[in-house]
Amino acid sequence: KAGVTQTPRYLIKTRGQQVTLSCSPISGHRSVSWYQQTPGQGLQFLFEYFSETQRNKGNFPGRFSGRQFSNSRSEMNVSTLELGDSALYLCASSLVQGADLNTEAFFGQGTRLTVV
Amino acid sequence: DAKTTQPPSMDCAEGRAANLPCNHSTISGNEYVYWYRQIHSQGPQYIIHGLKNNETNEMASLIITEDRKSSTLILPHATLRDTAVYYCIVRGTTDSWGKLQFGAGTQVVVTP
Numbered sequence: 001k002a003g004v005t006q007t008p009r010y011l012i013k014t015r016g017q018q019v020t021l022s023c024s025p026i027s028g029h030r031s032v033s034w035y036q037q038t039p040g041q042g043l044q045f046l047f048e049y050f051s052e053t054q055r056n057k058g059n060f061p062g063r064f065s066g067r068q069f070s071n072s073r074s075e076m077n078v079s080t081l082e083l084g085d086s087a088l089y090l091c092a093s094s095l096v097q098g099a100d101l102n103t104e105a106f107f108g109q110g111t112r113l114t115v116v
Numbered sequence: 117d118a119k120t121t122q123p124p125s126m127d128c129a130e131g132r133a134a135n136l137p138c139n140h141s142t143i144s145g146n147e148y149v150y151w152y153r154q155i156h157s158q159g160p161q162y163i164i165h166g167l168k169n170n171e172t173n174e175m176a177s178l179i180i181t182e183d184r185k186s187s188t189l190i191l192p193h194a195t196l197r198d199t200a201v202y203y204c205i206v207r208g209t210t211d212s213w214g215k216l217q218f219g220a221g222t223q224v225v226v227t228p
Contacts, residue, residue: 004159006159031212031213033212033213042218042219042220043160043218045216048212048213055212056212088157090159090160092159092160092213094213104150104162104165105162105213106162107152107159107160107161107162108159109158109159110157110158110159112157
């Protein structure tokens with residue numbers, strides 16, 4: 001079955017612009033999490049969605065936002081881009097959220113965002 | 117604070133077994149041990165997870181000590197494609213994936 005699909009794979013934006021990244025989870029997965037990965041900070045949690053509701057949020061400014069649609073696909077948006085937003089943005093999907101028990105999360109290949 | 121401790125790096129010869137240690141001395145009874153790996157600039161790849169029994173799948177084996185304070189991931193016959201950063205993660209059954217702390221992991225380099 002298809003894995004987690006993130007689009008686009010690469011993106012170059014200018015400071016001050018905004019960007020939207022997309023994540024299609026594995027079929028049947030209802031939980032989607034987003035992470036930012038930079039060389040200096042490692043994997044940092046952005047937010048988590050389940051059934052179209054944001055369930056958890058990391059410590060990022062309000063310029064970072066997201067949403068989840070009824071088909072579980074998710075988008076994240078970054079407004080007023082800064083040079084420091086250059087990173088690999090990863091999306092992970094899992095079958096359920098919270099009170100699930102013994103399952104795993106699967107990651108997409110990520111979107112490499114470069115802000116110039 | 118990270119719940120796991122891993123060596124920053126290790127080398128392994130191609131064809132030999134790679135044994136990756138992880139300490140999780142504060143693990144609680146409902147927390148699983150998960151292993152992921154990340155090949156350069158790709159998304160993390162799920163490898164294996166377990167609660168207290170040893171686990172094996174087509175990729176690796178997971179050995180968890182009886183007191184559950186440490187575990188070892190075993191790649192039975194390392195290949196050059198196994199060069200990656202390996203992350204050991206502890207996750208409770210009710211923890212959201214968003215709360216996971218991946219830490220710095222172990223950079224494994226498989227050499228010919």
